[in-house]
Amino acid sequence: MDVLKGNPYFDAGFGLALMGVGLGLLRQASRYSLVLARRHLLVSMEVTNKDPAYPWVLQWINSPQRFMAQHLTATTSVQTSATGDVQTLFSFSPSPGRHIITYKRRWIAVERKREQSMVNVNTGQPFESVMFTTVGTDRRIYEDLLIEAQRAALQETEDRTVIYKSFTFKWQQFGHPKRRRPLESVILDEGVADEIIDDLQDFKASYQWYVDRGIPYRRCYMLHGTPGSGKTSFITALAGHLGYNICILSLSDPSLTDDQLAQCLSVVPQQSIVVMEDIDAVFVDRAAKPDGFKPGLSFSGLLNVLDGVVAGEERILFLTTNHIDRLDSAIIRPGRVDVTKFLGPATRFQIEKMFLKFFPSDSSLVSQFAENVSGTGASMAELQGYFMIHKHNAQSAVDDAKFFARAMASKHKTDSIHSLNPEMINSLNSKSKDVINPESK
Numbered sequence: 001m002d003v004l005k006g007n008p009y010f011d012a013g014f015g016l017a018l019m020g021v022g023l024g025l026l027r028q029a030s031r032y033s034l035v036l037a038r039r040h041l042l043v044s045m046e047v048t049n050k051d052p053a054y055p056w057v058l059q060w061i062n063s064p065q066r067f068m069a070q071h072l073t074a075t076t077s078v079q080t081s082a083t084g085d086v087q088t089l090f091s092f093s094p095s096p097g098r099h100i101i102t103y104k105r106r107w108i109a110v111e112r113k114r115e116q117s118m119v120n121v122n123t124g125q126p127f128e129s130v131m132f133t134t135v136g137t138d139r140r141i142y143e144d145l146l147i148e149a150q151r152a153a154l155q156e157t158e159d160r161t162v163i164y165k166s167f168t169f170k171w172q173q174f175g176h177p178k179r180r181r182p183l184e185s186v187i188l189d190e191g192v193a194d195e196i197i198d199d200l201q202d203f204k205a206s207y208q209w210y211v212d213r214g215i216p217y218r219r220c221y222m223l224h225g226t227p228g229s230g231k232t233s234f235i236t237a238l239a240g241h242l243g244y245n246i247c248i249l250s251l252s253d254p255s256l257t258d259d260q261l262a263q264c265l266s267v268v269p270q271q272s273i274v275v276m277e278d279i280d281a282v283f284v285d286r287a288a289k290p291d292g293f294k295p296g297l298s299f300s301g302l303l304n305v306l307d308g309v310v311a312g313e314e315r316i317l318f319l320t321t322n323h324i325d326r327l328d329s330a331i332i333r334p335g336r337v338d339v340t341k342f343l344g345p346a347t348r349f350q351i352e353k354m355f356l357k358f359f360p361s362d363s364s365l366v367s368q369f370a371e372n373v374s375g376t377g378a379s380m381a382e383l384q385g386y387f388m389i390h391k392h393n394a395q396s397a398v399d400d401a402k403f404f405a406r407a408m409a410s411k412h413k414t415d416s417i418h419s420l421n422p423e424m425i426n427s428l429n430s431k432s433k434d435v436i437n438p439e440s441k
């Protein structure tokens with residue numbers, strides 16, 4: 001070998017051989033790294049618009065510190081501020097295409113795709129997805145991202161109630177989250193609100209009790225009574241008090257079918273109260289009106305979602321009606337409706353509390369006012385309207401009370417509900433004791 005050292009032909013050949021080996025190794029290495037990149041070094045995550053996390057993720061990308069996209073989609077909304085001013089707000093989200101964001105000192109490529117050829121047959125919305133891709137092997141970055149996105153979305157609605165409405169097979173957020181209504185602002189007759197709240201709190205604390213006995217974990221409340229007695233306001237305030245959202249199911253939607261109703265109730269967003277309002281407007285007594293069924297939605301379909309095989313687990317449902325007498329008895333039998341409460345015309349207790357809500361420093365006038373107005377059949381909504389007129393002067397509210405009382409008495413004199421005595425009202429309020437947890441009582 002020593003002989004060959006210094007030989008120029010040998011040196012050149014040796015160099016070429018080395019280069020060949022080097023190039024081969026490089027090619028191997030680059031092929032290997034490509035395979036690695038393909039298999040291991042890039043982590044991707046796709047979130048589609050079928051997933052509840054989709055809006056959170058879009059909102060998360062949108063935060064100014066990480067959003068570097070130049071192609072924006074604008075959304076305009078109108079909001080009423082605390083001072084009553086109406087404000088127009090603009091928000092931006094990354095439009096379909098490629099974007100780059102930074103998160104935890106990593107660059108992440110974000111691709112938002114919108115399929116024009118694939119639409120959701122129920123909603124008509126195009127199929128959308130966002131794909132995140134970053135270098136690395138650890139997918140925990142995406143877990144952190146999703147948790148952060150969820151937390152940010154929940155923070156935004158922390159002191160608000162989100163209203164969802166049923167739309168064919170799914171729930172869609174209706175408008176912006178609403179400021180919570182304080183529970184004390186809805187004044188029900190003595191003890192009524194507390195009974196419902198206690199029952200609901202007990203239900204919430206009894207999950208294991210239901211599971212142990214194989215009883216479906218759901219509770220159904222029926223609020224019935226006169227218009228303007230606070231049925232809707234109370235449910236809304238109660239949802240806010242418990243930190244729940246509200247899902248309003250419109251049974252009068254002509255396109256609603258049994259399947260859609262069952263599907264909607266099986267995918268109720270978490271922490272939500274489902275409300276079916278004015279249930280009497282849809283189904284009347286079957287015997288009295290045999291053709292009182294809507295096409296698409298059948299009476300048995302409704303009974304099935306209340307407690308049949310298609311009834312979902314884990315549900316809080318409120319039904320409201322102004323005419324409980326018109327409802328088929330099958331709907332309100334125990335097991336389907338667990339608690340029934342009557343919300344009627346303003347009682348003396350409610351009138352006094354409402355007066356003090358409007359005029360907290362005029363307690364000396366409250367008895368005189370209540371004396372004149374109680375028993376006239378005035379609803380709480382009417383009382384509220386009257387106090388709004390006199391909102392700056394408690395004395396004028398008392399002075400005009402006799403006129404108001406006369407007008408209310410003549411307006412409501414035909415209301416059968418006005419002639420109810422306390423025993424009759426008690427019989428209209430019921431609570432089926434068979435399902436409630438006796439151990440917690």
Ligand SMILES: Nc1ncnc2c1ncn2[C@@H]1O[C@H](COP(=O)(O)OP(=O)(O)OP(=O)(O)O)[C@@H](O)[C@H]1O
Nearest residue numbers: 185186187188227228229230231232233380381384
């Ligand atoms: N018990 C109450 N306490 C305080 N405000 C009330 C009460 N009842 C009604 N109101 C007021 O009256 C208005 C109408 O109330 P709401 O819609 O809740 O009544 P409702 O019983 O659901 O009526 P309807 O049966 O016509 O749907 C609301 O502005 C609400 O603030």
